[in-house]
Amino acid sequence: FREGLPLQKVAKNKTCTVPHRNHRSRSYHRHVELVLASQSPRREKLLVEAGYDVDVQPADVDECRLEHESPRAYVLRLARAKAVAVEFPRRVVIGADTVVLIDGLILGKPTDRSDAMRMLGLLAGRTHTVLTGVAVICDGDVLDSVQETRVTFAPLEPKEIAWYASTGEPDDKAGAYGIQGIGSRFIERIEGSYTNVVGLPIALVHRFIQQISSVPMGTR
Numbered sequence: 001f002r003e004g005l006p007l008q009k010v011a012k013n014k015t016c017t018v019p020h021r022n023h024r025s026r027s028y029h030r031h032v033e034l035v036l037a038s039q040s041p042r043r044e045k046l047l048v049e050a051g052y053d054v055d056v057q058p059a060d061v062d063e064c065r066l067e068h069e070s071p072r073a074y075v076l077r078l079a080r081a082k083a084v085a086v087e088f089p090r091r092v093v094i095g096a097d098t099v100v101l102i103d104g105l106i107l108g109k110p111t112d113r114s115d116a117m118r119m120l121g122l123l124a125g126r127t128h129t130v131l132t133g134v135a136v137i138c139d140g141d142v143l144d145s146v147q148e149t150r151v152t153f154a155p156l157e158p159k160e161i162a163w164y165a166s167t168g169e170p171d172d173k174a175g176a177y178g179i180q181g182i183g184s185r186f187i188e189r190i191e192g193s194y195t196n197v198v199g200l201p202i203a204l205v206h207r208f209i210q211q212i213s214s215v216p217m218g219t220r
Contacts, residue, residue, distance in 0.1 A: 032213055037082040037095040042180070043200040047094075050202050059085040059095065071101050072146045075133030080144055083135040092213050095135040098199050100175030102128040107175045116165045119176040124186075125155035128175070130197045136208035143208040147201035149192030151179070156186060174199075 032052065036044055039058035047054045059082035065074050075097045083095030100107040102122055110116035122128075127150055135144040156164075169183060170176035177183035179190075179197045195202045 032092060032209060034209070035086060035088050035091050035093040037086040037093055040096075040199055042178075042198050043096060046195055046198060046200050046202055047205075050206065055091075057086040057088075059083070061085055063097075065106070071099060071106055071131055072133075074106070075099055075131050076135070076144060076146050077133070079133035079135040080137075080142065083137045083142075087137055090139060092209055093137045094200075094205060095137070096132055096200050098130065098132040098174045098196075100128055100130055102126065109172055109174055110170055110176045113165050113171075116170040116176040117161050120156065120161045120164065120170070121158075123153045123175065123177070124161065125153060127152040127189075130175070130192075132196050132199065132201055134201060134204055134208070136205065136212055138212045141212050143212055145204060145208075147193055147196045147204050149190060149194075149196045149201075151187060151191075151197055152189040154186050154188050160186075 033055065034047060034052050035055045035057050036047060037057060037059040038044075039056065044054055044056055061078065061081045063078055066077075069077070078097035079095040081095070082097065083093045085095075087093050100119075100123070105122070107119050107122070107128075110119055130149045130151055132147045133144070134147065135142060137143075164170065164182065164186070165176070167182055169178050169181050177186070179187055179194070190197060193201045193203065196204075
């Protein structure tokens with residue numbers, strides 16, 4: 001537009017759009033709706049807080065570990081199996097599985113209160129690894145990977161372990177603790193993705209969504 005020329009005269013008999021002053025440097029992005037193949041409320045919350053619309057469709061898959069299967073291969077296989085189990089045409093589907101690894105042992109969700117205390121006893125005062133397998137699928141295209149984060153626990157007295165287990169927070173969490181909840185008071189240090197420890201490495205998921213759905217950046 002010429003400086004000082006009224007908009008009405010410029011747009012007469014034409015459809016006219018007034019560009020934003022930063023138009024050339026701004027990017028506009030189409031909306032992406034996700035299907036989360038998991039019943040984890042923590043994964044859903046992470047995605048929603050990151051700005052995505054999420055349709056939760058829990059996958060029903062056998063989560064037993066195969067003989068001689070490595071922890072990385074295990075979480076990656078389950079992530080892919082979950083995503084494939086609920087695949088929707090023209091929809092981006094996310095599958096994920098998280099385990100805690102220490103001394104070569106895989107710690108999944110505790111079976112009961114005593115099992116939670118056993119796991120916490122193994123983690124107390126030591127550094128362990130959190131592995132999350134992630135699979136993003138859209139119309140037959142698959143991107144997948146395993147994210148690793150190292151977490152260091154503070155030393156814990158038996159009475160602290162018993163108290164924490166009694167809160168119920170460890171009951172449905174791999175490794176029997178929640179870094180985003182009461183368990184945060186026991187975490188001295190993390191090396192890597194924080195959201196990976198919660199249950200879903202959002203930065204990795206975002207990168208996969210960009211690639212598989214051809215969205216350059218952002219979700220809206």
